[in-house]
Amino acid sequence: MPNLHLIYDFANESLPQIWLPPVVFFIAGLIVLIYHLNLSKEEDGVHGPFKPIFPGADSKGINTKTKGIVFGALFTLIGCVVPLLLYFSEAKMFQFYQRVCKDKSYQTVQGRITQFHHSNSPYHDTERFYIDGVYFEFNDNTQNRDGYSVGTFKSDPLKQDLFVRICYLDEGKRKVILKLETE
Incomplete structure (x- = not known):
């Protein structure tokens, strides 16, 4: 039998970080949410240093602040739930394969x-x-x-x-x- 060299060993791998990119949604949503929560009634619809994401009120009377809060909360929620789901899914599979390697099963x-x-x-x-x-x-x-x-x-x-x-x-x-x- 020839002398063998180790090329790959899953036991030496670390958990992949595929859950990190959706965290950008969380950060963006949090920034939008905080900005619009701090928007006073006088600034609503007024274009200051930061242009509100949804300027003015629409035909239903929903103002910029309300739209921004809803938008920010939605992005924050997506940016929190999706990475958690990805992380736990990946971690479960990763730990299973690590256990198989450890037990040599x-x-x-x-x-x-x-x-x-x-x-x-x-x-x-x-x-x-x-x-x-x-x-x-x-x-x-x-x-x-x-x-x-x-x-x-x-x-x-x-x-x-x-x-x-x-x-x-x-x-x-x-x-x-x-x-x-x-x-």
Whole structure:
């Protein structure tokens, strides 16, 4: 058996921060909300240093302050709920895979890569291959959210006839690569 080098180990990964971008909604909503809450009745509809987001009253008599407060509260709510949902969803999946790694409750296969197909497009193609009769397939654009993918690396370390050892979790339709070692 060839000397193997560790290429990827999910146990060394940290929780992805995909929940952070929606926090911008929270910050923007909070700024709009605070601004409009501090808007006095005299300033309502008057364009001072900051132009109100909804100038004047509409046909239903709803003024700028009320619209701004509703708009700010809505953005603040969205910016608070969406990141929380994303965080807990990601954290649950991440912790599950970490537990599988810690308990070593995964399957292991080793051998030479056969029937290797390199992905030509990160969005419309998959990388796929066999190792000792076990089929693996994944998109290149899933950057370490759920196991190994080529998007994690600058170049693809996998190729036809390369000897590898893979620790994976079989989830039925797909196999999540948790650890990858190559010669």
